[in-house]
Amino acid sequence: MGLYAANKLITQARQLAAEYRRTMGKPLPGISNEIALHDGIHLLELEPADEGAVGYDAIDPARDGLKIQIKSRTIFDESKSGQRIGQLKVEQDWDAVVLVLMDESYEPFEIYEAERDDLLEYIDKASSSRAKRGALSVARFKIIGRLAWTREEGLEPEVWDNQAG
Template sequence: MSVYEADKLISQARVLAAEYRRTMGKPLPGISNEIAEFDAIKILQLEPNNTPEGGFNAIDPERDGKRVQIKSRTIFDESKSGQRIGQLKLDKSWDSVVLVLMDEDYEPYEIYEAEREEILEYIEESSSNRAKRGAMSVARFKIIGRLAWTRESGLEEEVWDNQSD
């Protein structure tokens, strides 16, 4: 499948997911993860993990093959607090986690990245049982991580440096 075909399919998936939620009143299961993985790989110029090794979704060829776990959260109502991300795979091999935040149309508007060491340090210091299982809020992830990309500004050069030649 060519890049054009994948772009077109993801575009159609965004429309379908948004319309499904508006019509049915609930999100279409699993679609946001697929869209976010595609977006993160494309925007951050990563390579998909095509190995049988699990725990990470992509590899950053410009940063010594860094293994990246990709998470997503679609924010339908920004006034609601307590938005959570999916459980991190703490027992797997990965080097960083990228969180893709999407709007109600399943379009990415911010991407954050947190290093494994930073996440493990937070978990170790936390008294929360949720944190010990690898679960955390979007707000906590933003505090731990760094803003890597925004819809308005693109890549944050000082954070995401795989764009330099």
């Protein structure tokens, strides 16, 4: 399937997911992760991991094949605190985690990246059982990680240097 077809399908998936939530009052299960995978790979200029790769979703060819786990969170109500991301696969092989934050239309507005060592250091020192299992809040992930992309500015040059040549 070509790039145009994938982009068109993702656009339709965004529309379907948003309409489903408006109509049914709850999110369509699993769709935000699929959209985030597409957006993270496309917007950060990554390559999808090979079929059957365990623990990571993409490779960054500009950073020596860094293995990246992609997580997503759709923010429907910014006033709600304590929003969590999916559990990190700490026992598996990956180098960094990218968190794609999406709005109520399933459009990305920010992407954060955190290195494995920084995440594992926090998990090791954490007192909560949730954090020990690799479950982090969006707020905590933002503190540990760094902003990699914004809707307004695109790629942040100090984090992603794969814009040259």
